[in-house]
Amino acid sequence: MRALKAGCDLLCLGAHTSLEQLREIEDHVLEAVASGTLAEARVQEAQERVREFAAAGATLFASATSENAAQREISAIELTRIAESFSGATAARAWISAHPGARVIRVETESNMAVGHVPWGPFAAAEVPLAAAAAAAERFAHRDQFTVDSGSPLPWPVADSNSSGAIVIGRDLHRHAFARDGIDALRAAGVPILTIETGWPASPAGYADIACYGATRLVGSALLSLIEETPV
Numbered sequence: 215m216r217a218l219k220a221g222c223d224l225l226c227l228g229a230h231t232s233l234e235q236l237r238e239i240e241d242h243v244l245e246a247v248a249s250g251t252l253a254e255a256r257v258q259e260a261q262e263r264v265r266e267f268a269a270a271g272a273t274l275f276a277s278a279t280s281e282n283a284a285q286r287e288i289s290a291i292e293l294t295r296i297a298e299s300f301s302g303a304t305a306a307r308a309w310i311s312a313h314p315g316a317r318v319i320r321v322e323t324e325s326n327m328a329v330g331h332v333p334w335g336p337f338a339a340a341e342v343p344l345a346a347a348a349a350a351a352e353r354f355a356h357r358d359q360f361t362v363d364s365g366s367p368l369p370w371p372v373a374d375s376n377s378s379g380a381i382v383i384g385r386d387l388h389r390h391a392f393a394r395d396g397i398d399a400l401r402a403a404g405v406p407i408l409t410i411e412t413g414w415p416a417s418p419a420g421y422a423d424i425a426c427y428g429a430t431r432l433v434g435s436a437l438l439s440l441i442e443e444t445p446v
Contacts, residue, residue: 215246219253223260224267288432290346296436301415301425303440309408309423310441313379316408317358317372321384321393324364335383335412335426336441339434347435350442357381364392369399379406381441385429388416397421410437 217225227239246252297303310316320337333341336354343351362370372380380400387393387409400407411422412429424440426433 215242215252218243218256218260219251223263288344288346288435290439293344293346293436293439296433297440300427300437300440302423306408306410306424306440307443309379309406310381310443313406313408315357316379316381316406317360318354319370319372319380319382319396320359320361321382321387321390321396322361322363323385323387323390323393333431334385334429334434336434336437337383338429338431339438342431343438344432344435347438350435350438353442354438362396364390366392366396368396369403370396372400372405379408381408381410383410383412385411385413387411387413387421394421412437 225239227236243252243257247254247257300306339347340351340354360371382397382400384390384393387397388411397407397409408423409421410424410426412426412433414427415422415425424437426437
């Protein structure tokens with residue numbers, strides 16, 4: 215109620231709000247209006263502004279197809295430029311060159327309520343590749359890949375990785391104990407690893423040999439191009 219009263223028009227309730235919770239919120243709003251705690255005019259104003267926002271969003275959505283077509287025309291040079299903005303890109307290229315058969319470990323961390331469950335990073339980019347990253351996506355798909363999460367036992371299932379190495383890719387790796395423990399266990403076992411942080415790294419970046427500062431499909435495409443510059 216305080217947010218609406220203060221001028222907030224649209225409430226961010228998260229991706230997992232149940233129908234019962236939504237009804238409870240609606241009931242609170244109605245009770246506040248009935249008691250005079252919240253002015254009905256304020257609710258009507260918020261409603262009108264949200265409708266205007268939705269109409270503007272529909273216009274943007276209608277133009278998305280042309281924007282997607284433009285994304286498919288992004289050049290390999292542009293993807294290289296994006297990859298050059300990653301922290302640790304030069305050292306990563308040297309590591310990948312020394313470990314061409316490295317396996318990929320996808321670390322699935324719990325999404326916060328604002329983000330929800332969305333495709334991310336090189337995995338989203340490989341699933342629907344841009345034209346400039348199509349060859350890299352195909353090579354990436356041929357790597358041995360494992361997905362781990364907070365319920366996965368240690369050590370992570372990367373048999374025979376002591377020689378081939380492992381590329382560990384995740385979001386906010388340093389914030390999750392299971393991710394830190396898994397990486398530490400690989401290092402303790404002598405497995406050569408390259409950690410790739412597609413979120414915002416900690417300082418110092420002990421769990422981010424590469425920091426991409428984002429997990430969008432475009433950033434993921436640039437990461438694919440960096441990883442697969444030399445065919446495996």
